[in-house]
Amino acid sequence: MAQINPHINFNGNAEEAFTFYKSVFGGEFAKIRRFKDLESEEFTVAEHEANKIMHIALPIGKTILMANDVPESMGRTNENENRSKISVSAESKEEADHLFNGLSVGGQIEVPMCDSPWGSYFGMFRDKYGIEWMVDFDPKYNGQF
Numbered sequence: 001m002a003q004i005n006p007h008i009n010f011n012g013n014a015e016e017a018f019t020f021y022k023s024v025f026g027g028e029f030a031k032i033r034r035f036k037d038l039e040s041e042e043f044t045v046a047e048h049e050a051n052k053i054m055h056i057a058l059p060i061g062k063t064i065l066m067a068n069d070v071p072e073s074m075g076r077t078n079e080n081e082n083r084s085k086i087s088v089s090a091e092s093k094e095e096a097d098h099l100f101n102g103l104s105v106g107g108q109i110e111v112p113m114c115d116s117p118w119g120s121y122f123g124m125f126r127d128k129y130g131i132e133w134m135v136d137f138d139p140k141y142n143g144q145f
Contacts, residue, residue, distance in 0.1 A: 004063070005063050005064045005065070005066060006063075006065055006066070006086045007066040007067060007068075008065075008066070008067040008086075008131055009067070009068060009069075009070050010053070010067055010068070010069050010070065010129070011069065011070060011076050012052055012069050013069075013129065014052070014053040014056055014067045014068060014069045015032075015053050015056065016129075017067070017127075017129040017131070018053075018056050018058055018065075018067060020127075020128075020129075021058060021065065021103070022058055023102070024098075024099060024102035024103050025058065025060050025065075025099070027058060027059055027060065028059075029056060029057060029058055030057040030058065030059050030064065031055055031056065031057040032053065032055075032056050032057075033053070033054045033055040033056075034050065034051050034052065034053060034054055035049050035050055035051075035052050035053075035054045035069075035071070036050035036051065037054065038054060046071075046072075046073075049069075049071055049072065052069035052071070053067065053068055053069045054068055054069075055067075055068055056068070060088075065086070085124070085132040085133060085134045086131065086132070086133050086134070087133075087134045087136065088133065088134070088135050088136070089136055089137070089138070090135060090136065090137040091137070092137060093121050093137050095137070096113060096121055096123070096135050096136065096137040097113055099135050100113050100123045100125070100135045103125070103127050103133055103135075104123075104125040104127060104133075105128065106127070106128035107125050107126050107127040107128045108125060108126045109123070109124075109125045110124045110125055110126065111123050111124040111125075113135070116136075119138065119140070120136050120137060120138035120139075121136065121137040121138075122134070122135070122136045122137075123135050123136075
């Protein structure tokens with residue numbers, strides 16, 4: 001079956017955000033490519049953008065969270081727009097609390113972790129990088145959908 005992997009655009013702080021995400025989820029980056037790694041005669045890179053992230057990937061369970069920095073020549077990403085939410089299905093209430101408490105540091109909590117009307121343990125927030133997250137534990141599915 002097909003697998004969905006979220007991809008996020010950043011305005012120059014992708015590496016900082018992903019270092020933070022790695023500190024919460026654990027694991028190691030599968031890939032990090034900087035714009036300077038792709039530089040050639042056909043593809044020139046401005047000096048101030050050379051170390052920005054062209055692609056970064058962090059495996060989380062069976063999925064991969066990916067991102068890049070948007071080059072200034074392509075305009076800025078609107079960090080206040082509703083960019084869709086990343087939904088994380090935890091395997092336990094404890095894991096849900098750990099992820100929610102870790103990822104929401106410095107962010108804005110929209111719905112604190114609580115028992116939801118639909119029967120799961122659920123919370124929602126925008127992290128300090130403007131990314132919107134939903135964390136859910138449903139004992140009927142035990143983290144698997």
